[in-house]
Amino acid sequence: MSPAHARDEYRGDQDPDDRDPDDRRRRTGAGVTPRLTMDWQRADRAATLREHSARFGPLRANAARRGNRDLLDQIAAAGLTGRGGASFPTAKKMRAVAAGRGPAVVVANGMESEPASEKDQALLARAPHLVLDGISVAATAVGAAEAHLCLSRTRGWLVDSVLAAIAEREQAGADRIGVAVHELPHHYVSSEETALVHWLNGGEAKPTSTPPRPFERGVGKRPTLVDNVETLAHVALIARYGAAWFREAGTGGGAGTMLTTVAGAVSRPGVYEVEAGTSVGDVLELAGLRERSEAVLIGGYFGTWHDLEVIADLPFTAAGLRPAGGSPGAGVLFALPAGTCGLAEAARIMRYLASQGAQQCGPCIFGLPAIADDLAQLAAGRPEGDPLSRMQRRFGVISGRGACRHPDGAVRMAASAIRTFGADAHAHARRRPCLAAHRGRQQTALLPVPRPFAEGDWR
Amino acid sequence: MVSLPDGRLSLGTGRLLAAGSSGPSPLWYTARATGVVALVLLTVTVALGVAGTARVSTDLLPGIVRSGLHRNTSLLAVAFIAVHVLSSVLDPYAGIKLTAAVVPFSSAYRPIWLGLGAIAFDMLLALLFTSLVRSRLSYRAWHAVHWLGYACWPVALWHGLGTGTDSRLSWLLLLDAACALVVGAAVAWRLNLTVHRLTGHSVPGRSLAAGSFAGYGRVRAAGLAGVAAFLLATIVFVTTGPLQPGWARRAGTPASMLHSAHPASNAFAGRTGAGR
Amino acid sequence: MKLNLQIDPIACTGHGLCADLLPELIELDEWGYPIIGGAVPPDLAAHARRAVNACPALALRLVRTPDQLAARHALAASETRGG
Numbered sequence: 001m002s003p004a005h006a007r008d009e010y011r012g013d014q015d016p017d018d019r020d021p022d023d024r025r026r027r028t029g030a031g032v033t034p035r036l037t038m039d040w041q042r043a044d045r046a047a048t049l050r051e052h053s054a055r056f057g058p059l060r061a062n063a064a065r066r067g068n069r070d071l072l073d074q075i076a077a078a079g080l081t082g083r084g085g086a087s088f089p090t091a092k093k094m095r096a097v098a099a100g101r102g103p104a105v106v107v108a109n110g111m112e113s114e115p116a117s118e119k120d121q122a123l124l125a126r127a128p129h130l131v132l133d134g135i136s137v138a139a140t141a142v143g144a145a146e147a148h149l150c151l152s153r154t155r156g157w158l159v160d161s162v163l164a165a166i167a168e169r170e171q172a173g174a175d176r177i178g179v180a181v182h183e184l185p186h187h188y189v190s191s192e193e194t195a196l197v198h199w200l201n202g203g204e205a206k207p208t209s210t211p212p213r214p215f216e217r218g219v220g221k222r223p224t225l226v227d228n229v230e231t232l233a234h235v236a237l238i239a240r241y242g243a244a245w246f247r248e249a250g251t252g253g254g255a256g257t258m259l260t261t262v263a264g265a266v267s268r269p270g271v272y273e274v275e276a277g278t279s280v281g282d283v284l285e286l287a288g289l290r291e292r293s294e295a296v297l298i299g300g301y302f303g304t305w306h307d308l309e310v311i312a313d314l315p316f317t318a319a320g321l322r323p324a325g326g327s328p329g330a331g332v333l334f335a336l337p338a339g340t341c342g343l344a345e346a347a348r349i350m351r352y353l354a355s356q357g358a359q360q361c362g363p364c365i366f367g368l369p370a371i372a373d374d375l376a377q378l379a380a381g382r383p384e385g386d387p388l389s390r391m392q393r394r395f396g397v398i399s400g401r402g403a404c405r406h407p408d409g410a411v412r413m414a415a416s417a418i419r420t421f422g423a424d425a426h427a428h429a430r431r432r433p434c435l436a437a438h439r440g441r442q443q444t445a446l447l448p449v450p451r452p453f454a455e456g457d458w459r
Numbered sequence: 460m461v462s463l464p465d466g467r468l469s470l471g472t473g474r475l476l477a478a479g480s481s482g483p484s485p486l487w488y489t490a491r492a493t494g495v496v497a498l499v500l501l502t503v504t505v506a507l508g509v510a511g512t513a514r515v516s517t518d519l520l521p522g523i524v525r526s527g528l529h530r531n532t533s534l535l536a537v538a539f540i541a542v543h544v545l546s547s548v549l550d551p552y553a554g555i556k557l558t559a560a561v562v563p564f565s566s567a568y569r570p571i572w573l574g575l576g577a578i579a580f581d582m583l584l585a586l587l588f589t590s591l592v593r594s595r596l597s598y599r600a601w602h603a604v605h606w607l608g609y610a611c612w613p614v615a616l617w618h619g620l621g622t623g624t625d626s627r628l629s630w631l632l633l634l635d636a637a638c639a640l641v642v643g644a645a646v647a648w649r650l651n652l653t654v655h656r657l658t659g660h661s662v663p664g665r666s667l668a669a670g671s672f673a674g675y676g677r678v679r680a681a682g683l684a685g686v687a688a689f690l691l692a693t694i695v696f697v698t699t700g701p702l703q704p705g706w707a708r709r710a711g712t713p714a715s716m717l718h719s720a721h722p723a724s725n726a727f728a729g730r731t732g733a734g735r
Numbered sequence: 736m737k738l739n740l741q742i743d744p745i746a747c748t749g750h751g752l753c754a755d756l757l758p759e760l761i762e763l764d765e766w767g768y769p770i771i772g773g774a775v776p777p778d779l780a781a782h783a784r785r786a787v788n789a790c791p792a793l794a795l796r797l798v799r800t801p802d803q804l805a806a807r808h809a810l811a812a813s814e815t816r817g818g
Binding site: 511514516521522523526593594598601 | 746749750751752755756767788789791792793
Binding site: 208209360361362363366367397401402403 | 743744746748749767768
């Protein structure tokens with residue numbers, strides 16, 4: 001992958017009115033809000049330090065004016081939540097780390113091992129200095145003497161780009177502490193926070209048993225803050241402009257902006273920055289939703305499937321989606337094209353997830369492939385026995401019994417597929433699969449499913 | 460308790476010997492008997508240990524019973540070995556000091572063969588200690604030491620064959636052979652257990668197709684070859700060693716004891732027909 | 736102040752001895768791995784302790800302070816996957 005890819009995926013510069021004229025379901029409402037993504041359309045490369053400073057203003061003076069507590073208060077008042085998948089209040093996590101014993105460690109999570117997500121790569125490729133500023137601010141806020149940025153080993157181009165940005169900063173003396181960049185194995189579970197900590201401590205990039213959690217004892221046994229790179233980018237802007245500014249954007253209960261990757265039955269797939277609280281339907285419209293899509297996968301491969309009609313008006317936030325059993329997750333929105341078999345797509349994702357576990361915990365090692373088999377039988381319309389009730393039974397016993405939330409996410413995805421495509425599921429179970437399932441076997445896959453590693457290395 | 464001129468302690472059974480028959484003391488018999496029982500117990504322990512790795516759990520032998528038995532036979536073995544060591548040390552005849560029980564090759568009596576016993580005993584002590592403080596150790600540390608169990612058994616066997624006064628007895632040879640076959644079979648069974656491709660753990664009993672990570676085939680082949688080689692070597696050893704005349708001298712029995720009127724060094728030699 | 740059984744899912748390799756010793760609280764799933772049914776009532780505490788000692792993988796733990804656990808779980812929800 002080259003930087004050109006990063007350019008193509010970003011679409012936020014399109015004028016919202018410049019949409020498919022046949023689109024009859026135009027909604028009014030929020031458009032893109034360029035904060036993190038400001039000026040991304042100007043060039044197809046990373047912003048230099050000078051461009052970054054011109055664009056956003058200097059950080060040094062602002063950060064120096066604020067003491068540790070002040071920074072944390074600003075972040076708390078802003079209501080920033082994690083952008084890596086769990087939507088946990090960022091200030092709360094930072095306070096927990098700051099309260100730990102001894103100097104802390106900051107780890108920026110730029111792994112983005114969610115195949116359907118592209119926002120973190122885009123952010124790092126276009127605005128690395130935002131992320132690096134954020135790391136610096138976070139380090140000050142929690143009292144850290146050490147900072148790390150974890151990237152995927154398969155994205156050498158991104159690593160080079162980020163290293164160049166760091167070199168610029170070193171020359172300008174921009175940071176109090178240097179950021180060490182690491183290239184980790186690119187497995188789905190390797191981006192989990194205990195996996196990052198374990199790898200940084202010299203082990204494999206596999207999740208570990210907790211307690212202790214990283215905020216208590218992480219890298220080098222020190223309190224460790226693990227944050228997604230987008231979260232840190234927001235921190236960098238809050239440190240400059242304050243909490244009130246952050247909250248100027250946001251609608252329907254959401255605060256600030258968020259990056260989202262939109263894909264599937266849309267004419268302009270890519271990464272968009274929208275106000276938090278924008279409805280799911282509005283975000284899809286921004287990307288040019290094609291009319292006949294009926295279902296959407298929200299959050300990522302560990303997210304949930306929903307009927308578009310049910311979900312369209314709900315805010316794309318944790319609180320907004322909770323009543324529907326969903327969550328923004330990694331900010332992914334995938335609209336299922338009409339005429340595609342949702343069960344087949346879900347089965348493919350499930351097979352991928354089943355192969356991507358760290359192979360450490362029984363319920364995940366055995367349970368996920370079992371469910372993947374059941375789902376595959378259902379999708380193909382060739383059930384052996386009663387895969388539906390087998391799956392329901394298995395859904396109930398697998399969640400919460402692994403060292404990480406990987407099996408929980410996989411089960412959640414599969415269960416939501418059965419729920420959302422319920423009618424299809426019953427038809428398939430009676431050996432009457434849809435035409436789409438038949439066709440699907442020859443069709444190229446819609447959702448990117450990387451080839452599962454065989455005996456991949458975890459170190 | 461009497462203190463002998465050279466500093467050894469004696470239960471005074473020497474006087475009993477002098478006063479009573481001219482045969483070996485009850486302590487010597489105790490040492491030999493407890494040694495044999497200990498070997499049998501260790502054999503059962505190893506077999507039960509492998510059964511544990513294989514997750515054997517039947518109505519007749521539920522998992523917890525099997526696990527408890529493994530623990531108890533090992534503790535019983537240690538108890539018998541304690542008596543074995545004590546009686547050998549207290550018996551005045553062979554002059555074995557207590558330190559020889561833990562410091563290998565330091566005894567005057569058959570130093571090599573007794574030394575093997577000390578090695579086996581040391582390993583057993585390590586196994587015992589780590590298992591007693593198991594909850595305070597990391598699993599990896601405990602497990603690493605536990606591998607010594609496989610090393611301990613062959614050493615104990617050769618100790619018995621080399622040091623043992625009764626090695627020529629046909630029933631004892633048969634018993635030794637039976638035990639060796641049981642342990643050999645147990646090790647072969649262990650080598651054939653599935654190792655999960657990525658976890659390295661043996662998986663719950665369902666499919667016991669042999670080893671499934673790259674290179675395990677070689678480990679298994681090497682292990683089986685090792686078992687066969689050991690059994691063969693033991694047969695060779697026994698036939699060229701203890702079963703040959705003059706073994707007592709070759710094994711390192713001090714000269715003073717070899718041709719004494721005390722028949723302890725070659726007890727029952729006449730019975731088996733092997734001369735001196 | 737309740738007693739709770741906790742399984743270390745990475746250490747657990749599904750030996751199943753715990754379920755033999757404490758069938759009231761522990762059952763095995765279809766692959767032989769244990770599922771804890773609830774907190775340990777006082778009359779089963781001794782059996783629970785025996786189950787903890789019996790585990791060949793030392794994967795079972797008895798935990799006495801659910802309040803600390805609750806606080807941990809709140810922060811545990813902060814687990815991020817990085818996207």
